[in-house]
Amino acid sequence: MLPDFSLDLAVLTVYLISVVGFGCWFAWRASSSEQFMSAGRSIPGWAVGMSIVGSYISSISFIANPGKAYQHNWNAFVLALSMPLAAWISVKYFVPFYRRSGQVSAYEHFEARFGPWARTYGVVCFLLTQLARLGTILYLLALALAPLVGLDVSTIIVISGIAITIYPLLGGTEGVIWTGVVQSAVLVAGVVICLIAVVLEIDGGAPELFRVAAENHKFSLGDFGTSLSESTFWVVLMYGMVTHLQNFGIDQGYIQRYATAKSDSDAGRSVWMGGLCFIPVSAAFFFIGTALFVLYGQRPGALPEGIKPDAVFPHFIGTELPPGLMGLVLAAIFSAAMDSNLNCCATLYLCDIHRRYFRPSASERESMLVLHASTFVMGALSILAALAMIQVKTALDVWWKLAGIFSGGMLGLFLLGLLSRRATSKHAALGVSAGVAVIAWMTFSPIFKDFLGAHHAAWLVSPFHDNMIIVVGTLTILLVGLAVSRFAKRQNREDPQRPAEEITGIQELAT
Numbered sequence: 001m002l003p004d005f006s007l008d009l010a011v012l013t014v015y016l017i018s019v020v021g022f023g024c025w026f027a028w029r030a031s032s033s034e035q036f037m038s039a040g041r042s043i044p045g046w047a048v049g050m051s052i053v054g055s056y057i058s059s060i061s062f063i064a065n066p067g068k069a070y071q072h073n074w075n076a077f078v079l080a081l082s083m084p085l086a087a088w089i090s091v092k093y094f095v096p097f098y099r100r101s102g103q104v105s106a107y108e109h110f111e112a113r114f115g116p117w118a119r120t121y122g123v124v125c126f127l128l129t130q131l132a133r134l135g136t137i138l139y140l141l142a143l144a145l146a147p148l149v150g151l152d153v154s155t156i157i158v159i160s161g162i163a164i165t166i167y168p169l170l171g172g173t174e175g176v177i178w179t180g181v182v183q184s185a186v187l188v189a190g191v192v193i194c195l196i197a198v199v200l201e202i203d204g205g206a207p208e209l210f211r212v213a214a215e216n217h218k219f220s221l222g223d224f225g226t227s228l229s230e231s232t233f234w235v236v237l238m239y240g241m242v243t244h245l246q247n248f249g250i251d252q253g254y255i256q257r258y259a260t261a262k263s264d265s266d267a268g269r270s271v272w273m274g275g276l277c278f279i280p281v282s283a284a285f286f287f288i289g290t291a292l293f294v295l296y297g298q299r300p301g302a303l304p305e306g307i308k309p310d311a312v313f314p315h316f317i318g319t320e321l322p323p324g325l326m327g328l329v330l331a332a333i334f335s336a337a338m339d340s341n342l343n344c345c346a347t348l349y350l351c352d353i354h355r356r357y358f359r360p361s362a363s364e365r366e367s368m369l370v371l372h373a374s375t376f377v378m379g380a381l382s383i384l385a386a387l388a389m390i391q392v393k394t395a396l397d398v399w400w401k402l403a404g405i406f407s408g409g410m411l412g413l414f415l416l417g418l419l420s421r422r423a424t425s426k427h428a429a430l431g432v433s434a435g436v437a438v439i440a441w442m443t444f445s446p447i448f449k450d451f452l453g454a455h456h457a458a459w460l461v462s463p464f465h466d467n468m469i470i471v472v473g474t475l476t477i478l479l480v481g482l483a484v485s486r487f488a489k490r491q492n493r494e495d496p497q498r499p500a501e502e503i504t505g506i507q508e509l510a511t
Helices: 006-028 033-041 045-056 059-071 075-081 083-101 108-114 116-149 153-201 205-215 233-250 252-260 264-297 309-320 325-337 342-358 364-391 395-406 410-419 425-452 468-494 500-510
Strands: none
Touching: 006 153, 006 325, 045 153, 045 252, 045 264, 059 075, 059 116, 059 153, 059 264, 059 309, 059 325, 075 083, 075 233, 075 264, 083 233, 083 252, 083 264, 108 116, 108 342, 108 410, 108 425, 116 153, 116 309, 116 325, 116 342, 116 364, 116 395, 116 410, 116 425, 153 205, 153 264, 153 309, 153 325, 153 364, 205 264, 233 252, 233 410, 233 468, 252 264, 252 342, 264 309, 309 325, 342 364, 410 425, 410 468, 425 468
């Protein structure tokens, strides 16, 4: 006799095979490197926008956000509240910038502005960030599936990693975008089902939920104080603004989507659609976590002893949802995990590494081989990163910290080039060096406590919360770059003997 969850496994399996097959179907269209990377620049804005929704709402949102609300409150939801302003800035400035350039790579203009080192710096930071992101996504997906399928988390990570590597490897960017449309629809349906299911399980329904949650301050957006050493409202708001601007301004996953849109207006609408849809869906995730807090507060002993906050929602899915419906929700979680950006990583490696340093005149056949091989390699590395995530306590905290570290303040470098015409390669290098040093200090200074003791190491340890790493790193690069460029300009005015060709070269670089 088949186990009770056989219907759910059947639903999940059918969905997985269908969506991967649908993505692979675009292989016949991704026969050239340009088509693989930019989908012929013919995708309608609504489809690009739906794929952005799917990209933003990964399994990090599906599992970690309910876990965060269950454990604490809605402080992390402030990330979503910062979206509208970031989307407006992006549509007004960033999207037109990339659409005018016509570049598929988000970092080619770094070289034109500051030299080859800046381009390589951007690529390396993006690839490291994606490894951290994909590792977190695969780990959280495995955490949700493990109670249902009866396999250990490590095995599920490997199987899931293979699945999310196949369709971008074969279908390219067009396959990724159109499967993203399907995934976003399934994802939203899954969120609505879960929200209704949790509320219906609570004795007293929605009124009791709001009463208990309010009494325990579960809807709090965090402390409104000015401390930068805690996860206050303002700290998360700043983190959110920098993160969203970085996503829309220099993240290859989004820049490559702009390139696929069939018109400038379609590209702009896709940002608004993705950004505004993120807010209510994100709120639904946090509401689920709050509802779970109330539900299991009414059922002492219903949760396994020592369960992680990130595992509470998967436990509910595996024990409370009826057969068939559970499979649909798990399909939604898988949808949230399937936006891999592996095609974007492959695009960067081909454009910014292989063609830039090794084979500038690579043939079309060689380019396609490199795209496929780099997609496969990044997929394998993502699986290893996910396996390393198994020991973490709260995945959302770890992901936010890793994103702050690996992004390296790239937004600061981008804004420096955009806002200052006088900043040169040397000025930018000084800014990046200062930014990386600050990021390293903020990240690793807590280890001084272990060696010197808390009292003696107090002055060496960063006073900032981990969410401030990306904010301070970005500002350091931008402000140091602006400061040294202004200082150099003042020196130029005071030194009439400076060679004219040197000044001319800097002016050409600035433009």
